Amino acid sequence: MRARRTATAYAFLAPTLIVVGVFMVWPMLQSLADSFYDKSIGPGIFVGLGNYTKLLGDPAFLIALRNTVFYAVAATPVAVALALGLALLLNGHVRGRGFFRSALFLPSVVSLGVVAIAWKFLLDPDIGLVTYWLRGLGVDVGDGVRDADVAMWYLIGVGVWKNAGFYMVMYLAGLQTIPRMYYEAATIDGAGPWQRFRKVTWPLLGHTTMFVFIIAAIAALQVFDQIFVMTRGGPHFATESLVYLVYRKGLQDFEFGYASAIAWVLVLIVFVLSLAQNVFFSRRAVRF
Amino acid sequence: MRVLKYGALLVGAGLVLLPLVWMVVASITPEAAIVRYPPSLLPGGFTTDHYTQIWERIPFGRQFLNTVVFAGGVTAISLLLDSLAAYALARMDFPGKNAVFVLILLLLMIPPQVTLVPLFQLLSSLDWINTYQGLIVPRATNAFGIFFLRQYFLTIPRELDEAARIDGSSEFGIYRRVILPLSGPALLTLGLFHFMYNWNDLLWPLVFTTETDMQTLPAGLALFMGEHVIEYGLLMAGAVLTLLPMVAAFLLVQRRFIEGIATTGMK
Numbered sequence: 001m002r003a004r005r006t007a008t009a010y011a012f013l014a015p016t017l018i019v020v021g022v023f024m025v026w027p028m029l030q031s032l033a034d035s036f037y038d039k040s041i042g043p044g045i046f047v048g049l050g051n052y053t054k055l056l057g058d059p060a061f062l063i064a065l066r067n068t069v070f071y072a073v074a075a076t077p078v079a080v081a082l083a084l085g086l087a088l089l090l091n092g093h094v095r096g097r098g099f100f101r102s103a104l105f106l107p108s109v110v111s112l113g114v115v116a117i118a119w120k121f122l123l124d125p126d127i128g129l130v131t132y133w134l135r136g137l138g139v140d141v142g143d144g145v146r147d148a149d150v151a152m153w154y155l156i157g158v159g160v161w162k163n164a165g166f167y168m169v170m171y172l173a174g175l176q177t178i179p180r181m182y183y184e185a186a187t188i189d190g191a192g193p194w195q196r197f198r199k200v201t202w203p204l205l206g207h208t209t210m211f212v213f214i215i216a217a218i219a220a221l222q223v224f225d226q227i228f229v230m231t232r233g234g235p236h237f238a239t240e241s242l243v244y245l246v247y248r249k250g251l252q253d254f255e256f257g258y259a260s261a262i263a264w265v266l267v268l269i270v271f272v273l274s275l276a277q278n279v280f281f282s283r284r285a286v287r288f
Numbered sequence: 289m290r291v292l293k294y295g296a297l298l299v300g301a302g303l304v305l306l307p308l309v310w311m312v313v314a315s316i317t318p319e320a321a322i323v324r325y326p327p328s329l330l331p332g333g334f335t336t337d338h339y340t341q342i343w344e345r346i347p348f349g350r351q352f353l354n355t356v357v358f359a360g361g362v363t364a365i366s367l368l369l370d371s372l373a374a375y376a377l378a379r380m381d382f383p384g385k386n387a388v389f390v391l392i393l394l395l396l397m398i399p400p401q402v403t404l405v406p407l408f409q410l411l412s413s414l415d416w417i418n419t420y421q422g423l424i425v426p427r428a429t430n431a432f433g434i435f436f437l438r439q440y441f442l443t444i445p446r447e448l449d450e451a452a453r454i455d456g457s458s459e460f461g462i463y464r465r466v467i468l469p470l471s472g473p474a475l476l477t478l479g480l481f482h483f484m485y486n487w488n489d490l491l492w493p494l495v496f497t498t499e500t501d502m503q504t505l506p507a508g509l510a511l512f513m514g515e516h517v518i519e520y521g522l523l524m525a526g527a528v529l530t531l532l533p534m535v536a537a538f539l540l541v542q543r544r545f546i547e548g549i550a551t552t553g554m555k
């Protein structure tokens with residue numbers, strides 16, 4: 001009886017375990033193994049930690065790592081802060097609340113790669129409408145996506161555009177969980193809007209903020225789409241991210257071993273963040 | 289204070305909608321007018337040429353079909369496999385259950401790009417590059433989907449299973465006649481997640497298709513832009529047609545969709 005139930009359970013799991021095994025776990029292990037080989041098309045030569053030591057002295061990797069960290073460090077707090085601000089504005093009685101919520105969320109359901117084409121047009125250094133407006137406001141945008149100092153900020157802006165509405169929805173859900181009477185009590189005690197935010201909203205949103213911050217950082221570390229469409233990592237690799245570098249080395253230059261080592265650096269960074277998230281959130285009862 | 293609040297919301301919504309509005313405007317404006325200097329949000333002029341030309345300049349119809357097959361195929365198969373696995377994890381007890389669940393959680397924590405290079409080698413050796421099966425099968429199950437459905441299945445009262453079991457129902461019968469019919473909203477939400485994620489994806493089709501005729505729309509449009517003198521009107525028409533199904537789907541079920549995200553906080 002017990003054996004039969006076990007067999008039934010694994011029959012339910014079998015299709016998933018086969019797909020996971022063949023197309024997820026095996027490639028992951030393959031990738032880890034490849035990262036110890038100097039390997040292109042063909043069997044390759046074992047080099048131990050050679051690829052990893054090579055990374056430390058490879059400007060292409062160091063630049064991509066720096067770009068990725070810069071992107072994440074800039075885009076994450078901006079997106080999260082905007083999301084919180086918009087959620088606070090939309091919480092409670094707002095005329096047109098449904099419209100604003102849907103409009104702000106819309107970027108989350110459309111293809112970033114496709115919208116990035118429109119953004120590239122709007123931000124074109126010669127004929128772009130947004131470039132024209134920015135110059136009108138006295139902002140020096142130089143040569144736009146062709147300008148090493150400006151291009152990264154454009155990519156950050158587009159990334160924030162894509163994700164802020166998504167995080168806003170999570171904050172709206174978080175705000176729903178704060179009992180109204182806390183605000184009433186604070187108001188009776190003479191707290192103004194800023195104090196109510198500082199003493200009630202912010203501390204009670206702590207978990208939401210932590211959660212949103214981590215998923216935003218993980219998403220930012222995997223930035224690729226708008227880079228591919230708007231800059232292809234240029235000018236002179238100034239906007240190349242780790243994922244873009246994996247794509248270029250692994251899938252254009254076919255340096256499978258070296259690209260795998262780069263990918264595992266990314267795995268390590270993301271895994272540490274995810275683990276922090278899971279440890280943090282398993283310590284309290286998560287309500288899914 | 290009120291003015292400030294609505295002002296901020298209007299500016300925010302305006303900035304968010306700007307590229308989408310611009311896309312539509314540029315797609316129906318003659319090329320000469322949209323590249324004129326100084327640029328304007330309303331450049332004037334009207335044409336439907338971009339919408340007729342897009343079908344000839346790139347295999348747009350074919351790429352649209354590819355996108356439907358890819359996103360639809362992944363969604364249908366993944367919903368089936370995810371729900372089967374989730375059923376076992378939520379409703380059955382068996383040795384190794386925790387190990388399987390930990391594996392699913394681990395997969396959730398690993399950035400999917402790490403498998404691209406070895407998957408490319410694997411699919412090449414199977415001759416699956418530029419095929420639908422190559423695009424679909426590696427995504428036929430999804431750790432997030434399994435996790436999401438498991439959580440939902442756990443909320444369905446156990447008594448229902450017991451009642452069906454006493455009536456002589458098999459496990460598969462309970463899955464099919466008890467659990468699935470009660471999980472409509474969760475399946476619909478997850479189906480939408482899967483469909484949108486794959487419809488919108490750029491990197492995956494970029495890696496596993498090299499022929500124009502097998503590309504999906506995001507990859508096809510991005511590569512068209514990279515390879516030609518940029519024709520923005522044409523590209524914007526293609527972009528509008530690519531985004532339209534997702535925007536329409538979202539507007540139809542937005543409430544459920546937004547709530548789905550708010551309660552799961554994932555993906």
